Amino acid sequence: MNSLTASGAIATGRVRLVDIRQRSLLTARLRVLLLVGAFCLIALAALLRIAWLGLVQPPPHEQSMAEALLPSRGEITDRNGVPLARAFPAYALWYDPQALNDGGSALVKPASEVAAELTRIFPDLDPAETTRRLTSGKAGYIRRRILPEDANRVQAIGELALELPRETDRQYPQGSMAAHVLGYVAADGHGRVGMEQVLDEHLTDPATRGTPAALSIDTRVQGALEDELRRGMLAVNAAGAAGIVLDVDTGEVLALASLPEFDPNRIDARGQSLMFNRVTNQVYELGSTFKPLTVAAAIDSGVVTDLAKLYPAARPLQVGGFRIRDSHIIGQYINAPQALIHSSNIVTAQIADALGPDRLKRTMEDLGMNERPYIELPARGFPIWHKGKWPRLRAMTVSYGHGIAVTPLHLASAYATMVNGGIWRPTTLRKVAPGEAPRGRRVFKASTSARMNQLLRMIAVYGTGRHADAPGFRIGGKTGSAEKPGVGGYRRTSLITTFAAAFPMDKPRYVVVAMMDEPKGTAASSYQRTAAWNAAPVVGRLIPRIGPLLGILPDTSRDIDLTDLKPLVGDEETEE
Amino acid sequence: MTMARPYVPRPGERTAARPQFPQSRKQQVKVWWREIDRVLLALVFGLMVLGTIAVASASPASARRLSTSAERLDELYFYWLHLRWQALGLVALIATSMLPRDLARRGSILLAGAMLFFLLLVPFIGSEVNGARRWIDLGIRFQPSEFLKPAFAVSIAWILSWKARDPDMPVIPISGALLGVVIVLLMAQPNLGDTILFVGCWSVLVLLAGLPLQRVGIMGAAGVGLMTLAYLFYDNARNRIDSFLGGGTAYDQVDLASRTLMSGGWTGAGLWLGRRKMSLPEAHTDYIFSVIGEEFGLLVCAVVVVLYLAIILRVLMRLVDEENLFTILAGSGLIALFGGQAFINILVNLQLFPSKGTTLPLVSYGGSSTIALCFTIGLLVAITRRNPFLPRDRFMFTGALEKGAFR
Numbered sequence: 001m002n003s004l005t006a007s008g009a010i011a012t013g014r015v016r017l018v019d020i021r022q023r024s025l026l027t028a029r030l031r032v033l034l035l036v037g038a039f040c041l042i043a044l045a046a047l048l049r050i051a052w053l054g055l056v057q058p059p060p061h062e063q064s065m066a067e068a069l070l071p072s073r074g075e076i077t078d079r080n081g082v083p084l085a086r087a088f089p090a091y092a093l094w095y096d097p098q099a100l101n102d103g104g105s106a107l108v109k110p111a112s113e114v115a116a117e118l119t120r121i122f123p124d125l126d127p128a129e130t131t132r133r134l135t136s137g138k139a140g141y142i143r144r145r146i147l148p149e150d151a152n153r154v155q156a157i158g159e160l161a162l163e164l165p166r167e168t169d170r171q172y173p174q175g176s177m178a179a180h181v182l183g184y185v186a187a188d189g190h191g192r193v194g195m196e197q198v199l200d201e202h203l204t205d206p207a208t209r210g211t212p213a214a215l216s217i218d219t220r221v222q223g224a225l226e227d228e229l230r231r232g233m234l235a236v237n238a239a240g241a242a243g244i245v246l247d248v249d250t251g252e253v254l255a256l257a258s259l260p261e262f263d264p265n266r267i268d269a270r271g272q273s274l275m276f277n278r279v280t281n282q283v284y285e286l287g288s289t290f291k292p293l294t295v296a297a298a299i300d301s302g303v304v305t306d307l308a309k310l311y312p313a314a315r316p317l318q319v320g321g322f323r324i325r326d327s328h329i330i331g332q333y334i335n336a337p338q339a340l341i342h343s344s345n346i347v348t349a350q351i352a353d354a355l356g357p358d359r360l361k362r363t364m365e366d367l368g369m370n371e372r373p374y375i376e377l378p379a380r381g382f383p384i385w386h387k388g389k390w391p392r393l394r395a396m397t398v399s400y401g402h403g404i405a406v407t408p409l410h411l412a413s414a415y416a417t418m419v420n421g422g423i424w425r426p427t428t429l430r431k432v433a434p435g436e437a438p439r440g441r442r443v444f445k446a447s448t449s450a451r452m453n454q455l456l457r458m459i460a461v462y463g464t465g466r467h468a469d470a471p472g473f474r475i476g477g478k479t480g481s482a483e484k485p486g487v488g489g490y491r492r493t494s495l496i497t498t499f500a501a502a503f504p505m506d507k508p509r510y511v512v513v514a515m516m517d518e519p520k521g522t523a524a525s526s527y528q529r530t531a532a533w534n535a536a537p538v539v540g541r542l543i544p545r546i547g548p549l550l551g552i553l554p555d556t557s558r559d560i561d562l563t564d565l566k567p568l569v570g571d572e573e574t575e576e
Numbered sequence: 577m578t579m580a581r582p583y584v585p586r587p588g589e590r591t592a593a594r595p596q597f598p599q600s601r602k603q604q605v606k607v608w609w610r611e612i613d614r615v616l617l618a619l620v621f622g623l624m625v626l627g628t629i630a631v632a633s634a635s636p637a638s639a640r641r642l643s644t645s646a647e648r649l650d651e652l653y654f655y656w657l658h659l660r661w662q663a664l665g666l667v668a669l670i671a672t673s674m675l676p677r678d679l680a681r682r683g684s685i686l687l688a689g690a691m692l693f694f695l696l697l698v699p700f701i702g703s704e705v706n707g708a709r710r711w712i713d714l715g716i717r718f719q720p721s722e723f724l725k726p727a728f729a730v731s732i733a734w735i736l737s738w739k740a741r742d743p744d745m746p747v748i749p750i751s752g753a754l755l756g757v758v759i760v761l762l763m764a765q766p767n768l769g770d771t772i773l774f775v776g777c778w779s780v781l782v783l784l785a786g787l788p789l790q791r792v793g794i795m796g797a798a799g800v801g802l803m804t805l806a807y808l809f810y811d812n813a814r815n816r817i818d819s820f821l822g823g824g825t826a827y828d829q830v831d832l833a834s835r836t837l838m839s840g841g842w843t844g845a846g847l848w849l850g851r852r853k854m855s856l857p858e859a860h861t862d863y864i865f866s867v868i869g870e871e872f873g874l875l876v877c878a879v880v881v882v883l884y885l886a887i888i889l890r891v892l893m894r895l896v897d898e899e900n901l902f903t904i905l906a907g908s909g910l911i912a913l914f915g916g917q918a919f920i921n922i923l924v925n926l927q928l929f930p931s932k933g934t935t936l937p938l939v940s941y942g943g944s945s946t947i948a949l950c951f952t953i954g955l956l957v958a959i960t961r962r963n964p965f966l967p968r969d970r971f972m973f974t975g976a977l978e979k980g981a982f983r
Binding site: 016017020021023024025027028029031032033034035036039040042043045046047049050051053054057 | 780
């Protein structure tokens, strides 16, 4: 009995214990499910947050590593790979009043003290103005293009509000050289004025900006041209000058200068006012430099078959109510070579009259004088061109470069056509690979071109171009001194003087055009203001500098054969 | 008088196979391989591989940050170190997981005692890093609290499972007292992140041990009260909560981390191509999740979250079928520690939780903490070992509800 009750008590105790164990096990298992639910909820919250970050937040700035290795803007080089423009990482000084983000003052130190420290770093900063900027609470640039060492000093001031974001800037290592060709990059990151604007897409597209854009410009020639033009311009007190060196066989522009120039590294109001390109944008009545073109057209069409034919030149030519006169009486009767050598308006007008307005107009059209010049630059001037049928007088004035206004580039292109065998080609600022020059179009016969080479050389040897005749370089060229049109007619004292030349004349390779705007008569030009005294000497000094660079060495033993024409002009050595 | 003759096999006849326990080492490993949770092991290895890649991507940022003019750290300095620690951790993981369950339990209890002792010593002989005295330097430097965590979870589970033998034992107060001691020691360091983990682990365990739900509610309220008190009287907590609520300044860690996280978009910048990470402090530890976001994208972040959830669910769903109270408690405690640490870190990186200074387990760079976490997983594997050929009664949800398990 006893044992039975005892065992029963033990049994009930065991049963209770087993029951409790079962129950607590069940509880634990069920609450594990609670735990599962809790973790699922937390994970769901995390996933939703990730989705929200991905969908609602602005997408991150896409950054291509290949792009990061490229310059921010492509490099521009000259034809030999010398850099003309390149990307340049710089710092800017940005004022961010919200940087401290604690609702209080934007600066830790007083504004005047910070301004004083900034002025110590940048002495041209106005402390009062800077203090006003710092206290105004407006964000903005205080300065741009800061040197790294200055950036460090600004950092050392210890103001969080002075931020130094890195910016990519454009640097022109050659300074103002070829400024009109290159242009500049504006604050919006796009090019302006020159090739920077033309090549903008190439220079910014990640696919192409890795390879530098090569221009046809040769920095050495460009430097020499700018140097000689500036010297000539200052010597005769001219208002401006323009020059161009052109490859006659490819149409490549080796140098193109418009003075006064601007500095693309620092664009200010003055720079803005000088961005006007005299070579491609301004049209001028270029005067006597057109005479060889007229003579070439006449020879080409068979109107002038005999260069010995004499034309009356003693008295001004009366056409309608208009008198065509020369600067001085050259002779009673002179032939065409003499007319070119002495630059006779009267004889050229007679030749043009014999040629007829239609044929002259046709030649001028073939030379591209009726449209904007062929060049990549955005600023290209439209010639003053008479569209309809030319009257007789128009043809006669155009024959000596009046009544038509074109850019110096037009003239250089026409001269290249005249000396290279008669092929007109578009001019370009892009480097042309060997053998890839455009075919062009024939304007003159090769025989005409050969004859004109002789005549141009004669002008430089015997005529108005003698000041350009550098020994051994076989230069040929024509002067032109045109009066600028003013209110109520031409102004006799304001001239545009031009010298259009080619060299070497035995196998012309390059055309050089130099132009002066309103030169004065100074001691340097023997108190003369015509092209023979200012533009021609510039070319005469320039060609010996650039000739050897371009592979043309001075050689006095070589020259174009002038023996068949020499008797026609007689002994003219003393003629001025 | 017929005596039952013992059976003697004749020559050429086989003896009947007798049930026997494996003796050889090879047999033991075979049994181990059959009994452990191989899916869990695979998920953990996957996570560690991800951690290797993540530390490789975060290493240059931290190496540059910690380089001085005198000493320049190699770009992949932390990566190579991490590989070494991971190798050690794997050894620890496998070795621990091979322990028999009882030995694992006893060892953990002993370890808990030892670590509690070291924790007591920390205020006296601890070395100070970043303004907090958490480390013990005994030839190798380690944080006692790191190793205390798994040992603590197993010990508390053990204490709570006493109830199955003697229902009248006040197990919850006993474990609470133990927790109290640990909290006091941790707050002295100060170490708010680990404190939260210990409290969370203990809460999960007492919840599973059958604490009535009203009391759970009361405890929750007490927790909020404690947080308030901590906010009012504990500087470290106040600063962190303040900066979380206030959004912080433009240059604090949380803001830098969120910028880093979002700078990769959905698909990320690519390995070693992130830029924001370079200005991020603690890129290889606390904010490695943000670095993953920048270099591998938000999609991979989501994969990380899902991976952690998969590990947690795998362990818990197996525990639901378990029949031993201690196993359920210990397993839940360990996975709560692991998952809690993971999700606190992830939520901090996602700016859903105030900055805590915890690492992303098994992904972040860490020396002794990597070992400790591998040890945690090893314990988990050892404790949840089960014979796959033994049938067990399936868990019946409705039956459990009828018996009033929620009461």
